[in-house]
Amino acid sequence: MAVTGYGWVQLHSLTGGLRTSDALAGEAGSAHGDANILIMGLDSRLDENGNPLPQSIYNALHAGDEQDGGYNSNVLMLLHVPGDGSRATAMSIPRDDYADLVGCPDGVCKGKIKQAYGFAFDQKAKQLYAQGVTDKVQREQQAREAGRKAEIDTVRQFLGGVPVDHFVEVTLVAFFQIAQVVQPITVCVAEDTQDNYSGANFHKGQQQINAEQAVAFVRQRRDYVHPALNFTDLDRARRQQAFIISLAYQLKQGGAFTNPANLRQIMDVAKQNTALDAQLDLLSFARQASNLTGGNVTFVTLPIDHFGKDPKGEDVNFVDTAQIHSIVAQLIGAPQTSTSAQPPSAAKTAAVSITDTTSRDGLTAQTQQFLTGQGFTVSSVGSDTRHLSTTTIFYGSGARDTADALATALGGRITATASTQLAAGHIQLVLGRDFRLPASGGNGDTGGRAGAKPTSSQQTTPAAPADNSDAGLNGISGGGIPCVK
Known part of the structure; x- marks a missing residue:
């Protein structure tokens, strides 16, 4: 009884205080013990209650202040974990994919897939204000809940109706704070690259980076110093995948998933600026994550058809919806x-x-x-x-x-x-x-083929995209330190 009691106290102290959401309440789950977990990276320069962050954090983020960013889901990744223990798949959804926004939040029925959260947040916040809700924290949390539900529903529809069993919402500052706990992190880039916009400045090969550099690593999508690298948003999605793989590998090697002290540090940070659905058993998920760090997961980026402009003149990615549905059904093992x-x-x-x-x-x-x-x-x-x-x-x-x-x-x-x-x-x-x-298909000649990848100034x-490497479709396997552009 004493051991059981002690274990319960440790469990409660480890997970107590996490911000949970009911955005998935009443949803039907995946079959056969499978789990689909949507990871949303929120482009917000505010804390969970809508308040500005300390200036020291803004300086470290190199991403503006509370006036910048917003409530767009700039990172969208669906992690499919098969119930039979076979290889998992993480699918990145490019943030600018042009999609139908479920419920037409704020009266907008089509837009960039990342915008569903922000439009729904704004719509709910205005409704609450009109209803006389004066408590700022209450308005913030209810508006975020509306944003989460709209983003989840939009992603589910975009992927062909796949179930979303759980979600994790991580803000930019939460990413930075977690990186502070685990720094230095080993990453690898294929060529020297530099970008004043994100603060990126990396040399070719493997290198150890701190938390501030980690933010720059996952945000970089430009390089005017080396224009031949021709960065796009798809390369940023690849950077995000590579960072997760490198971080997971490092945590595995360092025993963070089995070391209560290390896990507690990460969890304490996670309690500050993250949110997750109320049904997610975080400790069970941590055990699953430990298994995935052994390389039993592949990261892919869903394809786009071409770059263009929407009716409002904004740059967007146009996709082949039928192709997306087919690929997702295959990746999650649909019969x-x-x-x-x-x-x-x-x-x-x-x-x-x-x-x-x-x-x-x-x-x-x-x-x-x-x-x-x-x-x-x-x-x-x-x-x-x-x-x-x-x-x-x-x-x-x-x-x-x-x-x-x-x-x-x-x-x-x-x-x-x-x-x-x-x-x-x-x-x-x-x-x-x-x-x-x-002989009929091995010469690799793609010269003159329509659909060359746009340059940074021609997006x-x-x-x-010209080929798979340009489209970001090359799968990256976990279990090591991948080298990316």
Whole structure:
């Protein structure tokens, strides 16, 4: 009884004081023990009660003051954790994707997906003021609750109606405060890069950064010193993914998930400027996160079709909604239609991910271009540092026909092997040193192809990204320190 009592006291002190939300109350959850967790990074320079932050924090953030930012969800990432323990997937949604805003908050029915929160917040705040609610903290919390619900509903619809089981809301200052606890953090960039707007100044290769540099690392989307790098918002999404992977790896290596003192420090910071749904068991989630830090998660960015302007003249990302729905359904392991009585072309319905272990420049983009031309759906591409010699096809349950069709399309020399580590309907093509594309699609010539990626000064030109690396589709696996632009 004494041990149980002590454990309860420690549990209560660790999680007590966390700000919880009922924005998901009454929602139907995922089936089969799966969990979809929406991570929202709020672009606010205020604390949880709507008050300005200390000037020292504004100086460190290098992001303006309380007059800047707002209530946009500048980071949107859906983490899908399969109930069977197989590989998890984190899907980044570019913040400027043009979407239908559920409920038309503030009378706006279409806009950037990040804006659903801010419009709903503003609408609710004005309603409360009109109703005579004078308590500033009460107005702030009720308005934020409306913002959360609108953003969650909009994301759910944008992704094709997938359930959202839990959410975590993190403000910019909360990110900074957590980074302060765990600093220094090891990150890696592919080239020297500098940006006065975000304060970024990084050299090529691995380096240890402090909390202030961490904010700059995840916010950078410009480099006028090295314009050839051609940064866009999609690169910022990739930076965010890489930082999460690096941070998780470092926490795992340092034993933070099993060290109560370290976990307490992180939780104490999380109580200040974060919010989460009332049904999320944070300690259970921490145990899940510990498993994911071993590399059992892949990060991808959902594709855009082209850059352009909306009717108000704002720069937005236009997307193929049907393509988004199809990719998301495949990534979260949605059941695939049986192919036993279908024509041969229907055997290509499972999702194919490509993992390159060769370090050959452009190979993943060439392979995806070839497979797409053959009628396959490529859900993600990525790399692995193991430098394997033999190319292999792995497939999850229900994907045998597609795996066989894939092997045939690639020349019939690759063995397809069943894997319990892959979700149903998923296929992984692991490229080894022996891999060669068939002659009809292996030259990698994309010259003259329509849809070149816009430069930083040309992002309003309606054009499709040139290849997967430009679109941000290359999957990044956890379990190490990824190197990114």
